[in-house]
Amino acid sequence: MIHQKRRQELLSRLSKGAVVIVSTNSEQKRNSDVCYPFRPDSNFWYLTGFEEPDAIAVFSEKNYSVFLRPKDETKEIWNGLRLGVDLAPKKLLADQAFDIDKFFEKIHSLINNKSVIYFDAPGNGGWKDNSSTNIHNHKINSIYESVLHPLNPHISEMRLIKDKNEVKNMQKAANLAADAHLKAMKLSQPGLFEYHITAGFDSNFRKRNSEHAYPPIVASGENACILHYTENSKELKDGDLILIDAGCEINGYASDITRTFPINGKFTDAQKEIYEIVLDAQRAAIASIKPGASSNLPHEVASEIITKGLIKLEIMKTPNDLSKFYMHNTGHWLGLDVHDVGSKLVENKFREFISGMVTTVEPGIYIRKDDRIDSKYWGIGIRIEDDVLVTESGNHVLSEKAIKDIDAIEHFMSEA
Ligand SMILES: [Mn+2]
Structure with missing residues (x-):
């Protein structure tokens, strides 16, 4: 039902005569005949709820059609069940369904010369991916190029504002990841390796039928200065910090949490000095978030506090050096994608926060x-x-269960 509502809402935002064509991913090869675990394309999933690879949805005010993989006994024995063409209309609340290989035969009956076609496909092996050998590639462009409009900006505006049910899923994802971070604090000790900590997250997520929303960063010592460190292979050294950036997915919705704590449970004075600056910056940035505030305000607030703090400690001399020590933004939208859709700018100005947005x-x-x-x-x-x-x-801080005060962390890690 929710997906039907979303399709109607999307159509109400588009031109009269709109026909939406949106496709999902193909399976991605890892090596030889081994594929990565499949994850549906977020836009397609958001509008259809359908979780199989290789599908296209076409909908307008008058009709909703789904193109999908047909039943295939041999492939289903080897690779799992398929919904199939016959059951798809009832299950997906569609008017009709077709074999995906019939797309170019059938599409003409779903559009006419008054149709305004909005199109979206994932870039990674999806239906329109130019790098793939999929027979549908190029064809959509060559046939409809003159009348294709990008769907993504319109659906992004919808996905940017989360409804109650989406927030519920995101709260669950944040709770589970926060809990896994607390367990990592308890597990941490010198002599273990980063992958032991990673394995704790794997286990905690899988036990709740969840999984990582992105490859976790488990970076001890100076590895933490590599922003996207994912080797997670080094030994945990006494006296070092460990930075863990890990989040999970619940019903497609991501959490994205980072905590940094001492491997042995006690901050050194130098570590405390830096940690306090980051924590002050983070607290102030969060406090700046409310409806009507600029979505760039958290970054301005955090950057100012970090700049002052680093100058005071004589780590840098001028505000111009900030990017040597703080080289990324203070946040990004979060939702079905960990770096979720939604532009930061509207008409060249930073967008204002609106109730229902979720940002890191x-x-x-x-x-x-x-x-x-x-x-x-x-x-x-x-x-x-x-x-x-x-x-x-x-x-509201969805991930508030993950403690972050120095005293709280040290106390928690010292408990048996
Ligand atoms: Mn993040």
Whole structure:
């Protein structure tokens, strides 16, 4: 039902005579005949709820048709059941369904010369991917190029505002990931390896029928200064920090949480100094989030606090050096995709927060070896990331269960 409502809502935002054509992914090869676990394309999933690969939905005010893989006994014995053409209309609340290989035969009956066609397909092996050998490639462009409009901007506006049910899923995803971060704090000790900590997340997510929303970053010591470190292979050293950026997916909705804590449970003074700056910046950035505020305000607020803090510690001399230590943005939209859709700018101005948006807030400081900086700070990489829902009255931190105060972390890690 929810998907039907979304299709209607989307059509109401499009031109009269709109026909939407939206496709999902194909399976992705890992090597030889082995595929990665399948994950549906988010736009397609959002509008249809259908979770099989190789499908196309076509809908307008008058008709909803689904093109999908036909039943195939041999393939189903080997690779799993398919919904099939006969059952699809009832299951997906469609008017009709066809074999996906019949798309170019049937599409002409679903559009006419007054149709305004809005089109979206994933770029990674989806129906329109130019790098794939899929027979549908290129063809859609060559036939309809002159009348194709991009669907993505319109659906992005819808996906940017989460409804109650979406927020529920995101809260669950945040709770599960927060809990896994707490368990990692308990598990951490010198002598273990980063992959032991990673395995804890794998296990905690899988046991709740969830999975990672993105490859986790488990970065001890100076590895934390590599922003997308995913090797997760090094030994945990006494006296080092560990930065963990890990989140999970519940019914397609992501959480994205980062915590940084001492491997042995006790911060050094130098680590505390840097951590306090990041935490102050993060708290202030979160506090700036409310309806009507600029979506760039958290980044401005966090950048200012980090700049002041690093100058005070004589780690940098001028605000112009900030990007050496803080080289990423303070947040991104979160939803079905971990870097969720929705432009930051509207008419060249930063968009304002609206109730129902979910953003991450994730300032950090990364100090690589540099002879101009006191060596006690070398190799310290700290990021603190929460998932924040914009509410009518301000905001709600979905990931608040993951503790982040120095005292709270040290106390928690010292308990048996
Ligand atoms: Mn993030």
